[in-house]
Amino acid sequence: MPEIVEHISLVIGVLGVTVILWSVLLGVLRLVRLEWVSLGGRDTLVENEDLRHHLRLHARDGGHLHRQVSLDATTMRGGRKLRLFCREEQMTDRFSLKGRIALVTGASRGLGLAMAEALADHGARVVLNGRDPETLRSAAAKITNAEFAAFDVGDAKAGPAAIADIVNRHGKLDILINNAGIQHRRPLTEWEDGDFERILAANLTSCFRLAREAARVMVPRGHGRIINTGSIAGILARPTIHGYVAAKAGLHGLTRSMAAEIGRHGVTVNAVAPGFFATELNQALLADKEFTAWVERRTPAGRWAKPEEIGGAVIFLASDAASYVNGHVLSVDGGLSVSL
Ligand SMILES: NC(=O)c1ccc[n+]([C@@H]2O[C@H](COP(=O)([O-])OP(=O)(O)OC[C@H]3O[C@@H](n4cnc5c(N)ncnc54)[C@H](OP(=O)(O)O)[C@@H]3O)[C@@H](O)[C@H]2O)c1
Numbered sequence: 001m002p003e004i005v006e007h008i009s010l011v012i013g014v015l016g017v018t019v020i021l022w023s024v025l026l027g028v029l030r031l032v033r034l035e036w037v038s039l040g041g042r043d044t045l046v047e048n049e050d051l052r053h054h055l056r057l058h059a060r061d062g063g064h065l066h067r068q069v070s071l072d073a074t075t076m077r078g079g080r081k082l083r084l085f086c087r088e089e090q091m092t093d094r095f096s097l098k099g100r101i102a103l104v105t106g107a108s109r110g111l112g113l114a115m116a117e118a119l120a121d122h123g124a125r126v127v128l129n130g131r132d133p134e135t136l137r138s139a140a141a142k143i144t145n146a147e148f149a150a151f152d153v154g155d156a157k158a159g160p161a162a163i164a165d166i167v168n169r170h171g172k173l174d175i176l177i178n179n180a181g182i183q184h185r186r187p188l189t190e191w192e193d194g195d196f197e198r199i200l201a202a203n204l205t206s207c208f209r210l211a212r213e214a215a216r217v218m219v220p221r222g223h224g225r226i227i228n229t230g231s232i233a234g235i236l237a238r239p240t241i242h243g244y245v246a247a248k249a250g251l252h253g254l255t256r257s258m259a260a261e262i263g264r265h266g267v268t269v270n271a272v273a274p275g276f277f278a279t280e281l282n283q284a285l286l287a288d289k290e291f292t293a294w295v296e297r298r299t300p301a302g303r304w305a306k307p308e309e310i311g312g313a314v315i316f317l318a319s320d321a322a323s324y325v326n327g328h329v330l331s332v333d334g335g336l337s338v339s340l
Contacts, residue, residue: 094321098123101170102318103163105153105210106180108135110279111229111310115177118311119318120145124175127166129153153180153206160213167217175318176214178207178251179229183281185240199243204250211254211269215262224267225318228255230329232275232337248273252329259327268326270317275333277305301334 102119106112108130116126120143128148130136136148149165151158166173181203184195211226218224233241234248252271259269276295278286285291286304296302313332316322331337 095315095319096123097175097315097318100124100174100318101127101166101172102175102177103127103129103149103166103173103210103214104177104179105129105206106229107177108132108139110281111274111277111307112177112179113139114307114310115179115314116146117143118308118315119175119177121311122315122319124318125170127162129162129180153178153210154201156209159206159210163210163213163217172221173214173217174223175225175227176210177227177229177314177318178210180206181229181244181247181281183241183244185284187240188242191242196243196246200247200250203244203247204254207251208254211258215258215267218267219262219265222266225322226258226267226269227314227317228252228269228271230255230271230273232273232331232333234273234329235331235337255329256327263326268317268322270322270325270327271329272310272313272317273329273331273333273337274310275299275305275331275336277307277310279307299334299336300339301336303334305332305334 097119100119100123102116102124104112104116104119104126107116107126107128112130113128116128116139120126125145125147126143128136128140128143128146129151130139130148131150131152133148133150136150140146140148149162151162153159163173163176182199184191184199186195207228211228214224214226218226228251230252231244231248233245234250234252237245252273255269255271262269276282276285276299285295292304295304310332313330317325317328317330
């Protein structure tokens with residue numbers, strides 16, 4: 001009997017010491033902020049703050065032909081990943097935008113800024129546009145590989161001049177995102193001719209003009225991507241936003257007519273049709289609790305979208321992965337436009 005007690009005490013003692021040593025080791029690793037990582041079979045210690053960055057760089061390595069890193073993470077105490085087993089393989093990344101030059105209009109905030117960040121994240125050099133140089137300067141400073149060109153998309157001379165300048169400096173323009181847009185809400189009987197024309201000029205005519213200019217550069221090179229920011233309002237109408245609905249429906253049509261003509265030259269023209277995104281454009285709607293609740297009830301996703309949720313669609317349409325997608329209007333609306 002005493003022998004059994006002695007054995008049990010010994011086992012408990014050994015377990016206790018093991019637990020203490022393990023905790024000390026975890027504590028030390030946490031203290032010196034290191035993670036133990038196995039990359040492609042090679043065990044490496046990586047500073048844990050750099051870990052995500054390190055793996056992303058790894059995944060991007062080589063641009064087009066690059067390594068995919070798939071992770072199998074064992075979550076340890078406190079939800080921290082202690083050991084990552086990585087499998088690397090060579091693959092062609094059809095979503096890479098490395099080396100591409102992109103102009104994104106209306107990119108000082110909101111959806112345009114989120115699109116620019118997504119494109120840059122996938123390797124493109126982005127030119128941010130908006131009307132205010134100071135806002136653009138600080139937005140561009142937060143993105144790796146970004147610059148800006150301040151101009152009003154409604155200015156018939158400034159837009160084409162900005163494209164000419166990009167081509168002069170970079171030798172090409174691969175991607176144009178016609179995203180700048182404005183809104184005007186009034187009962188029909190209170191709409192002035194000038195309001196309607198102003199909304200059409202900013203949301204539709206400007207897209208035609210910039211796309212035409214981009215096509216003049218892209219068609220001779222045999223490659224290009226034009227992406228227009230349409231709207232679910234171009235598919236389904238709402239009261240009070242007459243100019244906007246007309247402009248966005250027109251932009252969906254323009255997307256198709258341009259695609260039909262220049263597709264054979266390796267240039268695709270597509271559109272995204274966002275649903276309800278929480279941006280400055282919708283400030284008045286977001287402040288209205290009743291309307292906000294209606295959006296949540298009406299949208300199958302049950303919520304408003306965050307600006308960054310537009311990124312995936314744009315990367316896809318801008319990339320080689322969408323080489324045979326042309327004239328398409330891709331709804332990014334949480335299912336709103338397909339449900340009653
Ligand atoms: N948010 C949504 O739920 C939603 C839904 C469907 C479609 N959309 C469309 O998505 C696009 C972006 O909307 P958002 O929500 O991101 O709007 P936002 O937050 O108001 O941003 C609009 C952007 O366009 C720029 N801009 C406006 N007029 C311009 C002009 N004449 N020339 C150059 N830049 C101009 C603004 O910068 P400056 O004011 O500094 O020039 C800003 O960068 C618009 O085309 C909009 O119609 C949005």
